[in-house]
Amino acid sequence: MPTHTFEPTHYHHTLGTHPPVLRIAPGDTVQTTCVDAAGQDRDMRPVTPRGNPMTGPFYIEGAEVGDTLVVRLEKLRPNRRRGWSGVVLAANVVDPEDVPRLAQAQGAQRWLDWDVDLEKQTARLASPVRGLEGLELPLEPMLGCFGVAPSRGEAISTATSGPHGGNMDYRGFKEGVTVYFPVGVEGALFFLGDGHALQGDGEIAGTGIEISMDVQFSVDLIKGQAIRWPRGEDAEHIFTVGNARPLDQCVQHATSEMLRWLTGPYGLDIQSASQLMGQCVRYDLGNIFDPAYTMVCKMPKKLLERLGPT
Amino acid sequence: MPTHTFEPTHYHHTLGTHPPVLRIAPGDTVQTTCVDAAGQDRDMRPVTPRGNPMTGPFYIEGAEVGDTLVVRLEKLRPNRRRGWSGVVLAANVVDPEDVPRLAQAQGAQRWLDWDVDLEKQTARLASPVRGLEGLELPLEPMLGCFGVAPSRGEAISTATSGPHGGNMDYRGFKEGVTVYFPVGVEGALFFLGDGHALQGDGEIAGTGIEISMDVQFSVDLIKGQAIRWPRGEDAEHIFTVGNARPLDQCVQHATSEMLRWLTGPYGLDIQSASQLMGQCVRYDLGNIFDPAYTMVCKMPKKLLERLGPT
Amino acid sequence: MPTHTFEPTHYHHTLGTHPPVLRIAPGDTVQTTCVDAAGQDRDMRPVTPRGNPMTGPFYIEGAEVGDTLVVRLEKLRPNRRRGWSGVVLAANVVDPEDVPRLAQAQGAQRWLDWDVDLEKQTARLASPVRGLEGLELPLEPMLGCFGVAPSRGEAISTATSGPHGGNMDYRGFKEGVTVYFPVGVEGALFFLGDGHALQGDGEIAGTGIEISMDVQFSVDLIKGQAIRWPRGEDAEHIFTVGNARPLDQCVQHATSEMLRWLTGPYGLDIQSASQLMGQCVRYDLGNIFDPAYTMVCKMPKKLLERLGPT
Amino acid sequence: MPTHTFEPTHYHHTLGTHPPVLRIAPGDTVQTTCVDAAGQDRDMRPVTPRGNPMTGPFYIEGAEVGDTLVVRLEKLRPNRRRGWSGVVLAANVVDPEDVPRLAQAQGAQRWLDWDVDLEKQTARLASPVRGLEGLELPLEPMLGCFGVAPSRGEAISTATSGPHGGNMDYRGFKEGVTVYFPVGVEGALFFLGDGHALQGDGEIAGTGIEISMDVQFSVDLIKGQAIRWPRGEDAEHIFTVGNARPLDQCVQHATSEMLRWLTGPYGLDIQSASQLMGQCVRYDLGNIFDPAYTMVCKMPKKLLERLGPT
Structure with a gap:
């Protein structure tokens, strides 16, 4: 190719x-x-x-x-x-009463710089903030x-x-x-x-x-397969992605999309898919910062191996 | 004791x-x-x-x-x-348009039984539903x-x-x-x-x-330590728990509680805690079924080892 | 009596x-x-x-x-x-970015006093704030x-x-x-x-x-009439009350309760009730401050006069 | 012109x-x-x-x-x-448990027709549904x-x-x-x-x-006046419009926009605007059906007459 x-x-x-x-x-x-x-x-x-x-x-x-x-x-x-990041937490992810504390801590600086070591594959704050002096993240x-x-x-x-x-x-x-x-x-x-x-x-x-x-x-x-929401697959999971507000609705979109996936190509009926999802599903949080938030619904592939797609 | x-x-x-x-x-x-x-x-x-x-x-x-x-x-x-579980997914976790499909699949039965093997520490459906015949869950x-x-x-x-x-x-x-x-x-x-x-x-x-x-x-x-929301700790993480609706608000409660924990006993300031949380936090979903939902905010303990509590 | x-x-x-x-x-x-x-x-x-x-x-x-x-x-x-009221708007009713402005305006004072004239049935701020000097409210x-x-x-x-x-x-x-x-x-x-x-x-x-x-x-x-949510009635409307978070859910509770009312004692079927509600319903906002918010669903009584309860 | x-x-x-x-x-x-x-x-x-x-x-x-x-x-x-309308209530405005009832009542017909009398300025269902035979709406x-x-x-x-x-x-x-x-x-x-x-x-x-x-x-x-959300004005009110999900966020947008209006051209400070809004504001619901919902924040113009804009 x-x-x-x-x-x-x-x-x-x-x-x-x-x-x-x-x-x-x-x-x-x-x-x-x-x-x-x-x-x-x-x-x-x-x-x-x-x-x-x-x-x-x-x-x-x-x-x-x-x-x-x-x-x-x-x-x-x-x-x-060189990478960079926001200085303080976003106003919408904390209790409303805590927003003024964040605003005070924001200061004049809009961003913090990070040194990215491409050999070691790690990142460190360029000018460490107090208490994080030795922080090195993979x-x-x-x-x-x-x-x-x-x-x-x-x-x-x-x-x-x-x-x-x-x-x-x-x-x-x-x-x-x-x-x-x-x-x-x-x-x-x-x-x-x-x-x-x-x-x-x-x-x-x-x-x-x-x-x-x-x-x-x-x-x-x-060809000819219409899906409603993004889907994905890695070594361990298949997953579906719901993008909306509030998070509850992200969960609804992602869960409905997983239900369609399992009852479509994977050939389960609603009851079977419900059992599998009810007892084995995992959810991840994408962002809770943008106008639309993101939740991800995941199923372990090893549970699906015997099921299909056929 | x-x-x-x-x-x-x-x-x-x-x-x-x-x-x-x-x-x-x-x-x-x-x-x-x-x-x-x-x-x-x-x-x-x-x-x-x-x-x-x-x-x-x-x-x-x-x-x-x-x-x-x-x-x-x-x-x-x-x-x-013997364990038991609900037959189909809850009405509030799927797109509203999918609720009738679930209702149809509910049938007369309210619950499904599971055989729990206390020696192997696994569970199997007592009467397997179609497609899940071999399912055995730890x-x-x-x-x-x-x-x-x-x-x-x-x-x-x-x-x-x-x-x-x-x-x-x-x-x-x-x-x-x-x-x-x-x-x-x-x-x-x-x-x-x-x-x-x-x-x-x-x-x-x-x-x-x-x-x-x-x-x-x-x-x-x-004694004398007032917290606002449940907190927890296992081998790998400390975590905080927000219980509310919608999930967005659970995230706010859990995030604010983690911020209080890190800026309290762990001694970080708002900027430091924001960097650590912004780049390293994980969220888990508790239930999204009850009147109040649950989200959990987690921090890896290994990142906190050098920080305190002192 | x-x-x-x-x-x-x-x-x-x-x-x-x-x-x-x-x-x-x-x-x-x-x-x-x-x-x-x-x-x-x-x-x-x-x-x-x-x-x-x-x-x-x-x-x-x-x-x-x-x-x-x-x-x-x-x-x-x-x-x-003598009455009293909060000094500034609540943190949860404005955009998160505006919360610091409110916090700054709060000041040391927790409450403002109002003079209530029981004869005229009006209220005036006891110490008028700037711009509201002549404000008199019924x-x-x-x-x-x-x-x-x-x-x-x-x-x-x-x-x-x-x-x-x-x-x-x-x-x-x-x-x-x-x-x-x-x-x-x-x-x-x-x-x-x-x-x-x-x-x-x-x-x-x-x-x-x-x-x-x-x-x-x-x-x-x-006796023997079970309702799920508070209902009410005044000279012009019947109404139902949903208490929850977020407001979307208040609307769902109040709307479902109105649907039950119209399809129960008032004898409409789902389609009839849907037409009447879809084109004639009104909603009011109770509080959006407490842990649970309130929305009210109202129907004009004059539209129901010919319908029952019979 | x-x-x-x-x-x-x-x-x-x-x-x-x-x-x-x-x-x-x-x-x-x-x-x-x-x-x-x-x-x-x-x-x-x-x-x-x-x-x-x-x-x-x-x-x-x-x-x-x-x-x-x-x-x-x-x-x-x-x-x-000739006008037309949806047959039953939308799935997202009722409690999830009630969605199947609506789906059953939907039937084959997607829309109902209305006769619109342009002289009398009224509307009647073209084929009245049971119980609404005499309904005539202005x-x-x-x-x-x-x-x-x-x-x-x-x-x-x-x-x-x-x-x-x-x-x-x-x-x-x-x-x-x-x-x-x-x-x-x-x-x-x-x-x-x-x-x-x-x-x-x-x-x-x-x-x-x-x-x-x-x-x-x-x-x-x-010229040169930037607003963030739609605003409006009729004989009795000025109003601001918030479009988002959930409704809580619509309220936040509309309320913040009204606060900007009152503290901008109308010249109030935060405390004054808070008193006026806190005790006199009205909210209306636009739609709660589309991807983004709508709430409207209204202030009676007669309360603002003495205030400005100056």
């Missing part, structure tokens, strides 16, 4: 029906890069306005509305030695924002998320994961960006450790 | 200021039992009405409002070979509902939860965990029940695998 | 199964008083701790679980010339918190609300209204308090103009 | 930066039409796909990002004798969906709403109202559609009585 190399020259701040930068076929691999959430490239140069600028869109030949786009994140490699590189053009002509800000993907900030979107998106427009139009060297659940400081990345991904198509 | 053996003769369906069944001292251990959520004992006899009947309350000598009760769950052992025994009497004279149904604990249905409340509750009344008045042989996140079928249990716990007191 | 006069000597801070202060029969009228939310009586004396102290409970002869208690608020008369006296003992042994704080009523802070609970509560315990056990001289929707400053009151109410019973 | 007559030939299903159909100046008046939510014109011909097709956009000369667009709805006149024509192009290149579906307006379904958007929108793109780009002959609060059946309309509106600009 061909491998394309693509170096972006412009970026998008919405996921929408923008002119493709590259046309690729199912099975193809792409090597490219993305800037950080503030539009800074590998040399910390601001090459585009801030706000999760996207590389792409990539047009996948043969993708039509009602298909499923398959994206495999083959390599996610931070490509510089990298877990991931994409905060990626997805496809939404259906019906919408162009959705990269600040938020929806059935098309977008700014989900889920730690599970790391190297090796396979992600499924509902194709909403001809060619699917795949976008990616918002690299995080690592991130806590919820992205509760409003950022991960934000960084530019070298990215390699491959694509495939499942 | 003394070990008490207590066999319950009556049960409570609220956590409130009920007459103590036993008075114990900080440091003491108690061996007791609890019935299942339907009020059935080790012999499947219905000994009390359904709805999370509680064993207790246990009066802890010296506990006063403003203290913290420490409970260590030393042993949680299912004591019979036990992860836990308490669904436990806690203390709420403050200010409230008596809260064991169907729900709050700052006093209650029906949190969190998988992390298993053998070996230490849990901290805010003391709301003199003597704290500790209750426990609602054994689960195992359970998926969210308790989304409305039950875990419900079972009676032999329970051993010990108690301690932290 | 007899009229009882009852002067309270103690108060309750939960709605629960407390010893009755008076036993009355269906059809009886009671003249009594309530202190303000801070426990201050008509002479501004603090006679009980703050937090919506309740007068009662009144035991209604013949009331059994599964009946409906009918309460008519015949007179609600502020009985002193009184609309109402009860913020009232209801019955909850079922199943619960005792619920007067800070919050539920199916039993409680702290709903709805402007529609004023003189002349008839309110229906589900009887949860034998005798129903009716409580009342938390007088407001007037209040905006939502009680968004955390208080109305808080005041003690002379109250006259009468009671009746509807 | 000039009056333009514009007859649409195509429609949009997103509010976005689409090519203007007409350029008008501040002060101008436009006479135009809109189709109904299903894309049917005055002759019930389907002239465009369903889903709130929009007439426009109208480009307002001189409008720049950071200005406020003023739109006065001068005439809203249903222009045919028209209250309103626009369900209108607004401006969002900022930052977004194109938002007319199924939902946001700071730019959109599908708010608020009964207050009727003839005579003045509405203010934040200008997000050059020329503002104003759209309108989704006529309702009348509607209950919440649009809880998923529709009002849907109908095509003749519309006359005029526009103006407030």
Whole structure:
């Protein structure tokens, strides 16, 4: 299968029906890069306005509305030695009474810098804050924002998320994961960006450790399979992603999508799927910071091995 | 330290200021039992009405409002070979449009039975549903509902939860965990029940695998330390628990409580705690079925080792 | 029908199964008083701790679980010339980013005083704040918190609300209204308090103009009619009350209760009730400040005149 | 001031930066039409796909990002004798347990027809459902969906709403109202559609009585005044509009916007605005059916007369 190399020259701040930068076929691999959430490239140069600028869109030949786009994140490699993060927790993740304390602690500084050691694959605060002098965290590189053009002509800000993907900030979107998106427009139009060297659940400081990345991904198509919400798969789990507010609704979307998955290709009926999910499901929190929040519903693959898809 | 053996003769369906069944001292251990959520004992006899009947309350000598009760769950052992679970997913955890499908699949049967193998520590459906014929799940025994009497004279149904604990249905409340509750009344008045042989996140079928249990716990007191929400600690994490609706608010309570913990005994300031939490926090889902939902905020202990408490 | 006069000597801070202060029969009228939310009586004396102290409970002869208690608020008369209110808006009713502005404006003062003119039936700020020098507001006296003992042994704080009523802070609970509560315990056990001289929707400053009151109410019973949520009726509307969080769930409870009312005693089927509600319903906001919020679903009585109850 | 007559030939299903159909100046008046939510014109011909097709956009000369667009709805006149509405209540406005009842009552029919009497200004069900035989409702024509192009290149579906307006379904958007929108793109780009002959609060059946309309509106600009959420004004109130989920967040947006209005042009400080809002505010419910819900915060104009704007 061909491998394309693509170096972006412009970026998008919405996921929408923008002119493709590259046309690729199912099975193809792409090597490219993305800037950080503030539009800074590998040399910390601001090459585009801030706000999760996207590389792409990539047009996948043969993708039509009602298909499923398959994206495999083959390599996610931070490509510089400087990351940054928000200074204090976001106002919406603490009790309202605690917001003034956060505001006082914010100070003049908007961001804290992190030194990223690409050899050791760790991150340290560039100017350690009190009490965290020796803190060294292992990298877990991931994409905060990626997805496809939404259906019906919408162009959705990269600040938020929806059935098309977008700014989900889920730690599970790391190297090796396979992600499924509902194709909403001809060619699917795949976008990616918002690299995080690592991130806590919820992205509760409003950022991960934000960084530019070298990215390699491959694509495939499942023709005629319509899904409603992003799905994914890694070595241990299949998972579904609900993007909405409040979190309760994220859970509803992700749970309904898992129910459709298990009662569709996996061939369970409602009672069987309910037993399996009721006693074995796991949920992860994506972000609880953006306009739409994200919850992920996971099922261990080993429980599904005997079930299908057939 | 003394070990008490207590066999319950009556049960409570609220956590409130009920007459103590036993008075114990900080440091003491108690061996007791609890019935299942339907009020059935080790012999499947219905000994009390359904709805999370509680064993207790246990009066802890010296506990006063403003203290913290420490409970260590030393042993949680299912004591019979039969469990049961809800037949289909709960109506509130799927998209509203999917509720009729669940209702149709419910059928006449309210519950499914599980065979619990106490030697192998596994559970199997007693009459396997289609597609799950070979399913065998490892036990992860836990308490669904436990806690203390709420403050200010409230008596809260064991169907729900709050700052006093209650029906949190969190998988992390298993053998070996230490849990901290805010003391709301003199003597704290500790209750426990609602054994689960195992359970998926969210308790989304409305039950875990419900079972009676032999329970051993010990108690301690932290005098003069007032906490607002339950806290806990296992081998790998410290954690805080928020009980409310919607889940967003659970996250706010648990996050604010973690912030208080890290900026209190652990001695971080707001900025330091924000960095640590922002990049390293994990969230777990307790139940998303009861009147109040539950989210848990976790911090790895190894990150805190150098920090304190001093 | 007899009229009882009852002067309270103690108060309750939960709605629960407390010893009755008076036993009355269906059809009886009671003249009594309530202190303000801070426990201050008509002479501004603090006679009980703050937090919506309740007068009662009144035991209604013949009331059994599964009946409906009918309460008519015949007179609600502020009985002193001083009211008070919160200084700034509550933290949870504004965008999280605006909370620090409110905190700064709070100042040292916890409350503002209002002069209540009982002849003119108006209220004015005792020390006008800048820009509101001439503000004079017409009184609309109402009860913020009232209801019955909850079922199943619960005792619920007067800070919050539920199916039993409680702290709903709805402007529609004023003189002349008839309110229906589900009887949860034998005798129903009716409580009342938390007088407001007037209040905006939502009680968004955390208080109305808080005041003690002379109250006259009468009671009746509807035997064998079980309702799930409080209902009410005034000259123009019938209405149902949902108490929960988030507001979406209040709307669900109130709407489902109205659907039950219209498809029950009023004899409509689901389609008819849907048309009438879909095109004619009105919603009011009770409080959006307490642990449980309140939304009210209203139907104009003139649309129902031809329908029943028959 | 000039009056333009514009007859649409195509429609949009997103509010976005689409090519203007007409350029008008501040002060101008436009006479135009809109189709109904299903894309049917005055002759019930389907002239465009369903889903709130929009007439426009109208480009307002001189409008720049950071200005406020003023739109006065001068005439809203249903222009045919047939309307239609959803058959049963929406699944998300009732308790989850009640959804199956609604699904059963839905039947094969998707919509019910209404006869609209343009002389009497009333609506009657074309084929009365049982119990509603004599029902005749007065028209209250309103626009369900209108607004401006969002900022930052977004194109938002007319199924939902946001700071730019959109599908708010608020009964207050009727003839005579003045509405203010934040200008997000050059020329503002104003759209309108989704006529309702009348509607209950919440649009809880998923529709009002849907109908095509003749519309006359005029526009103006407030240069250099940036607002965050739509605002409005009628004979009795000023109001602000919050569009989000859950309703709690709508209330937060609308309340914060009202606070900005009162502490901005009206010159109050936080304490004064808090008193006025706390004791005098009213909230209305727009829709609780779309992806984003709508709540409206209102202040009586007579209370503001002495205050400004100065």
